[in-house]
Amino acid sequence: MNTSPQHNPARRRALTVLELLLATAITVIAGMALSAVLTTVARNITADTDSRSALTRAHAAYVRLRAYTEPALCLLQNDNQRGFALWLDDKKRSNTVNLREIRAVWTNNPDGTITVERVAFPDAWPKELQDDSDVALSSGADFLSEMLVQRKNGYTRSETLCDEVASAHLEHDTINPRDAAVFRFTLTMNDRSDHPPSVLTVHSFPNHLTPN
Amino acid sequence: MTTIPSNPLRRSAATSAFTLIEALVASTLLGMVVLAVISAVTTSQQLSFEGQKQILAAMAADDLMAELVVLDYENLKIKDNLDQPVGSIQTLSGNAYTATAWALGRRADVTEQLLYYPELNIWVKGLRVVVEVRDASRTLATIETFIPEPPA
Numbered sequence: 001m002n003t004s005p006q007h008n009p010a011r012r013r014a015l016t017v018l019e020l021l022l023a024t025a026i027t028v029i030a031g032m033a034l035s036a037v038l039t040t041v042a043r044n045i046t047a048d049t050d051s052r053s054a055l056t057r058a059h060a061a062y063v064r065l066r067a068y069t070e071p072a073l074c075l076l077q078n079d080n081q082r083g084f085a086l087w088l089d090d091k092k093r094s095n096t097v098n099l100r101e102i103r104a105v106w107t108n109n110p111d112g113t114i115t116v117e118r119v120a121f122p123d124a125w126p127k128e129l130q131d132d133s134d135v136a137l138s139s140g141a142d143f144l145s146e147m148l149v150q151r152k153n154g155y156t157r158s159e160t161l162c163d164e165v166a167s168a169h170l171e172h173d174t175i176n177p178r179d180a181a182v183f184r185f186t187l188t189m190n191d192r193s194d195h196p197p198s199v200l201t202v203h204s205f206p207n208h209l210t211p212n
Numbered sequence: 213m214t215t216i217p218s219n220p221l222r223r224s225a226a227t228s229a230f231t232l233i234e235a236l237v238a239s240t241l242l243g244m245v246v247l248a249v250i251s252a253v254t255t256s257q258q259l260s261f262e263g264q265k266q267i268l269a270a271m272a273a274d275d276l277m278a279e280l281v282v283l284d285y286e287n288l289k290i291k292d293n294l295d296q297p298v299g300s301i302q303t304l305s306g307n308a309y310t311a312t313a314w315a316l317g318r319r320a321d322v323t324e325q326l327l328y329y330p331e332l333n334i335w336v337k338g339l340r341v342v343v344e345v346r347d348a349s350r351t352l353a354t355i356e357t358f359i360p361e362p363p364a
Contacts, residue, residue, distance in 0.1 A: 037250075041250075041253050044253075044257065045253070045256075045257070048257055048260050048261075051264070052260055052263065052264055055264050055267055055268070055312070056267070059267050059270075059271060062271055066274070070278075171307075173305050181282045182278070182279055182282060182303075182304075182305075184303060184307060186310065197312050198310045198311070198312065199268075199271070199310060199312055200303075200307070200309045200310045200313070201271060201275060202275035202276075202278050202279055202303055203278060204278040204279060204281065204282040205282065206281050206282055208282065
């Protein structure tokens, strides 16, 4: 078999500098275009995933918060720097707010979580002692601070409603939060985009009742 | 080992460049692959967007229902035919929703209804409240409840 280059001029001939430059330029342009498309697609997918994840977390927070607000009787206190307090029920039928009937929702935790805290006396305590410790608070009390006192004593339990929260803000149309049968809660979630998603939600108290 | 004799035609084909047809076929195939990838990504993003809309629609429906059920009976009646066009939903007190709800519209229908309970053999008069959330083309979420008339 004769493979001598002399017999095959087409194979022997190399690319000219111009051809080589042209081919390189076309390859570079095509590569850059493809790279730009893939980068844009990847960025969009990441943004979309972030946005969906943030929305899913916001929805989880909404559903979990609703599990507290729907049976609750009223909003006891609103402090957007710390959180808000709910009167969950009136188990003692006293029309007063007792310690174990409060749910403190902490919306401004440094770790970006929203947590719900409640008073839970040690299980080792006899029922009478637990009931006696479940004192009634005045309707004008600082319920959130009272929860902090109980926490210091080790008598609270806490559940996380949501994480990766950038900010949370509660609004109501009444001067006194206790008179609000409806409140608005705006959640802004953390994500890597320049415009983190913000979701307005509305909660109400179908069994609205104000304490004495 | 058998050596295949050199065929001048084969050698000619091996040494020649792509023909126009070959180049076109290759470009078409590449184009089809790129189009398929772009189409898959677009479809995936569209589905993701639809999923997000569904979540927001469910929340918007629950929100409006939460506001309606705390109205007193007479005020609830006059909320029949409440309509908030797509892109401008707001709370009953007039607070606009955030930009995430831009694709949603809401409607509430409040109608009087008599419900019969055969076990108790009684009729209960009340209001049937239906809340519907939609986007520009279809209904995304519907919820309903029954509010009995309060005793006189």
